[in-house]
Amino acid sequence: MKLLLLTLSLTLSLFASSINFEKDLETAKQKAINSDKKLMIMYSTPTCPECNYMKKKVLKDKEIVSFVNENFVSVIMDIKEDEKILPYKFIGIPTFYFSDAKTMELLSKKIGGTREKQFLQIVKNVK
Template identity: 35%
Template sequence: MKKILLMIPLIMFGIDYYSYKDAVKKAKELHKPVMIEITSSRCHYCKWMESTTLQDKEVVSFIQKNFIPVRIDVSKEEIPKGIEYSMTPTFIFMDPKGRIIKKIPGAWKKEDFFKILKEVKE
């Protein structure tokens, strides 16, 4: 029972990710940008950001409201054609037509990442 209760906050504040293919369709339908998180299961900084910044309820809420989020784990999945990165984590923001708006490498604290999200949204 304790394990179930401990998992509830993760479910409540986690980001609902789409597959890349579904995200591209959804972005066109809703006229929202796509936020692609390039991550790896072997990446310490990715794990840190996923357990801190990307669990913050304000960040999660902003992402869910303003973006179509995608997470691609390069240790398990292939990168879609046209998507390039040099390190993990990397965040790539695309407009609904698939054009890259901004590419942000590295792990970010909540305050800094939230500023980036707001800049991209504008």
């Protein structure tokens, strides 16, 4: 039964058209812990041009969507609305933090926007 559910969820994630972003960090952490996945946290604001480019173009790429949904639980945090609960300091946006959900150990980070091919390499290199 577990194998069937896993196969179904992986199949659905392959056909997903967008990354499954959780509503808040705590929900994302719990889902990542329960599913033995890493966290991908994006710091952003609605008015950030590079953030919007990443959301509308790069994070819609089918290969990126599939890989991220399969390996990460993701959340977008608004640096203004969520300022008091941001887990990491930042110097610019967008910033992507890849971390262990249990310990919140930072595994990797990417500051700024990038193209699809480069972003895919970044997420594939997170250990």
